[in-house]
Amino acid sequence: MKLADVESQMQKTIEATLRSLNTIRTGRANASLLDRISVEYYGADTPLKSLANISTPDSTTLAIQPFDRSSLGSIEKAIQLSDLGLTPNNDGSVIRLNIPQLTTERRKELVKVAAKYGEEGKVAIRNIRRDAVEGIRKQEKSSEISEDEARDLQDEVQKLTDKFVSKIDALLKDKEADIMKV
Incomplete structure (x- = not known):
């Protein structure tokens, strides 16, 4: 079990959490709102961003x-069926989406969604920690490393976990502030 691998996995989790948070509407137009939309194009589900310029x-x-x-037509249908709650305006060559101002109630709901994404990220980081600690214990049992080395490695893994959980907390705090800003 290498600490660099653990750190790399945790960094990927941070990036995935950030991508999830970027899909939440904040009342301003942002192309990443459409990242999760897939369009049926010639019988295959295709990401919207590979079919159109946004x-x-x-x-x-x-x-x-x-x-x-x-x-x-397919793009318009996919947007209507999505959970964005936006109505597309099709003029024959371009689809326009007007992003309405969010109500206070809707902002609070979106903060809860952001918190859910943040919690999912934290759970993923804790799972990485659990797997790393199990790997360290196996190495200790098979006498590859000493008891002291195992304890030191577990401490390092815990420090990494704390560091990345606090990064997710910071991302979440920024996103909540962004959502609540009128």
Whole structure:
């Protein structure tokens, strides 16, 4: 069990948590809102960002310009079926999404969603810690490392866990502030 591997896995968890948090609406247009949307394109589910150019002409509008105009209807349908709660406006060549201002109630709901994503990230980090500690104990049992080395390694793994959990807390705090900002 290498600490560098443990740290690398935890860093990937932080990145995944950040991607999840970026999909939450904050009242401003952001292309990452559409990251989770898949469009049925010629019988296959295809990520929206590989079918269209997504831009933000202003702070409250997303513009989606498909590379293939025949996919406009499919893209519009996928957005309507998504959990975004946005209504697409199709003008025949570009789909526009107007991002409405969030109500206080909706902001509180989104903070709860963000907290759920943060908790999922923390659980993933704790699972990495658990696996690392189990690996260290196995090495100790098979006499590959001494009892003192095992204890030191477990302490290091715990320090890494604390460091990455606090990073998730910081990401969560920033996202909550972003959501609640009017």
